[in-house]
Amino acid sequence: MRGAWPDTTKIVPSDITPYEKYCSRRTLLAGGLGLAAAGLSGLMRSAQAQTATGAALTYTPNAQYSVTDTPNSFKDISTYNNYYEFGTDKSDPSENAQKFQTRPWTLFIGGECEAPGTFALEDILKPHPLEERIYRMRCVEAWSMIVPWVGFPLADLIKRFKPTSKAKYVEFKTLMDPKQMPGERGSVLDWPYTEGLRMDEAMHPLTFMTVGLYGKVLPNQNGAPLRLITPWKYGFKGVKAIVSMRFVERMPVTTWARSAPSEYGFYANVNPAVDHPRWSQATERHIGGSLFDQRRPTLPFNGYANQVASLYAGMNLKTYF
């Protein structure tokens, strides 16, 4: 399989078309009808999408799993985020990730499942129709955004690999490549970045494998080519540039929990009642507002309590933060 791949050193942007071609086979809610249905916010969004830089994706908006708030600008989303592999400043990822190679890309899927293997990203993505979901995003640093992601439910991907009864958690890892990721040359965190979900969290319909932003291929700095989004959890759960997904029996030790166990837990559910030891989580500053905007109250499970609170019934969320 490996021999069939093109020489990575000779890849030019136009070589990635097979993936785009695959996308174009998907149904598209395009043109006037789609825009009219999406209404004014859709119009504003499409204006934003034009400023987005990646190749266009084919997707269906999923209103059921979208909030109605106006998304943040493409500029805010793509120039202000944490991605320590590319530096610890919010502007570092957009400055340092431009040359990051996302094709070809392989993904290892294994552990406690019936169909493990190493796969080309194209083969991983092929069966999944893409949808757009406008999710809230709440950073553990007490700021928030609204983001129109494009992707597919992680549950659909997991089902293909038939996890066994021993699979209690899923562990994800980011690419380890200090040559391309300058942050990995330092020791700010233990590399590669490792995240995890309990199996029921991973199978939850809100849990989203993300390949796009604003209808276009995900910018490198936002986690291309494949990242996780769990909108009811703090943003650091959203592991980026995923190369490995393992089904495991024991709870994985996640990067931030290892780095500061008293400050960052495995669950990392957004919770205004449980403060970070050094700052309050009761309110958040919404990015993109005016200078004099008030902080907004943070909602339990980031506003997704109706959908996900039952996952944690009977658990002490102060202990399992």
Next chain:
Amino acid sequence: MWATKWVAKPLVFAACLAPALYLALGAFGVLGLSLGADPVKYMLHACGLWALRFLFITLLMTPLRDVTHSVFWLRFRRMFGLFAFFYVLLHLTVYIVLDQSGQIGALWQDVLKRPYITIGMLALLMLIPLAVTSTAKMQRRLGRRWTKLHQLIYVIAVLGVWHFWWQVKKDIREPLVYACILAALLSYRLLKRRKMTIAARATR
């Protein structure tokens, strides 16, 4: 003397105001300047850093005098110290007015509950008597006690760096640089004091 008072001082004064001017213009997008996606956080951070920098510049004047054998530097010390106070006040103002939307209750809770804010606030409060007694008149009136009182700046600078260090999420490289600079400024004084005691003993 004339040149210092009417040329050098106004120029230095204007330069010290430049960061604040940049923040004001950037906050309102004047001249195409921008403070990024989270301008409040940017301002908060910038004012805090400039306060620390001005504290360090203030502390640098004595070593400069010693090295150059010129008291020229000391003419600017009060101005730098007052600018440190100015940026600390700006830091607090941005925190209260923009970050916390004027909710003093929340501020009070933060001061009590969050150690890094407690020590930051402590440093700010300690700067007040220094600013108040910064005039030549007060200096004369307080005499030796003035020197004693103004040694508080060492404590304030330590608290300031500590405040910075404690609120960083993970990457401590930047506060580490500040801590090293402060360590150098303070050890210079310790070494000098030791040298002077030894010299005093020798002459006795």
